Amino acid sequence: MTRPENIAMTETRLWNRNFIAIAIANFLLFFSLYLLLPLLPLYLRDTFNADKDTIGFILSGYVITALIIRPFGGFIVDSYPRKTVLLVTFALFSIFFVGYIVADTVLVFAIIRCLHGFPFGIVTVANSTVAIDVMPPAKRGEGIGFYGVFNSLAMVIGPSVSMYMYEGGIPASYIFMTALISSAVGFGLNCTLRTRPRERVENKEPVSLDRFFLTRAIPESLMVVFFSFAYGILVTYISIYGRDEVGIESGSGPFFSLLAVGLIAARIISAPQVRKGLLTRNIGFGMTVAIAGFILFLTLRNSLGFYSAALILGIGYGAMCPSFQTSFINMAPNSRRGTANSTYLTSWDLGVGAGLILGGSVAENLSYFHAYCLALAMALIGIVAYFSFIARHYNSNKLLG
16 A cells, blocks of 8 residues: 655644745745736737637636546546656646747647646646645644635735736736746745655555545535636636726726635634534535625626625635535545545536636627626525535545544
């Protein structure tokens, strides 16, 4: 059997050297991602004259390729030295930013964007799995919450920097270069990680579906899909929606800032509850608050509703997401930790990808407002399913917590 690459067995501090390094690397990884998120719809429209359907297709391609590779990523992370997998995929992820700079047609750009999802799909599994490895077991739920805070910081800083640069007349190539540098620095930080070498795998277990996807967590995966579908529409089209349908110029920067404030505050406040194992309570609370945020977002179509909803939605997703991920970890043995992470992230990407495709299609044929109505509908289906049977399913099938 393979013993997990885990130095947390002898480390009792959450904020140890390894955790700090990988958390900052996580920030830089997602900073490079979020730097491009609000930029790409505008860049594709302004540079290549792409229509809404084309933009939705290109943006969803990245998520779809990440989705395709994620289950294999979990298997690879559980089967090979995790640090090696992390560094190789981190390096590949960084290199792809060069492609955005040299792409001179919408077809080339689309191909590069789609292929970029492959290393992203594995590096996020590897990074989060190694981060969990270096967390003390007693503080794992709390650690996942704080690890996610760095994602939230990237969410607020990345789009704000991106829009400030783009609207200030700085060429998009400079923004792509900034993303490349950020990712490269994150790669360098992960090179400093000190992890215990994994033992050679002997008497390998037969390959089965459960090696690629945590089958016992299928109901929980469906729940994640519903809310990530809504989230994918929310964050991807917010810049165009705010400008074209609400009349707010340059509104995406403050929106992402308030969204991130809510995410960070909720993650920090809910951390003690996660540590106590109150996951279903956190998830239920977060879903309820998120739905309230979507309703406000759709019914009050002005600056007050736009920005207030951002904060409320941040609180909702900030409360539920760490508990989502912890619940997947709690349903898997240590030897399947990579698979558990992969299953959670695959479910998230599946929802986001479907949201991008269907949301873009609805926006093209109706409006972005109707796309956000679809997001609310999916969230409502998710909360009904959760309180009907998924919460009970988790409590019956968890191994930890």
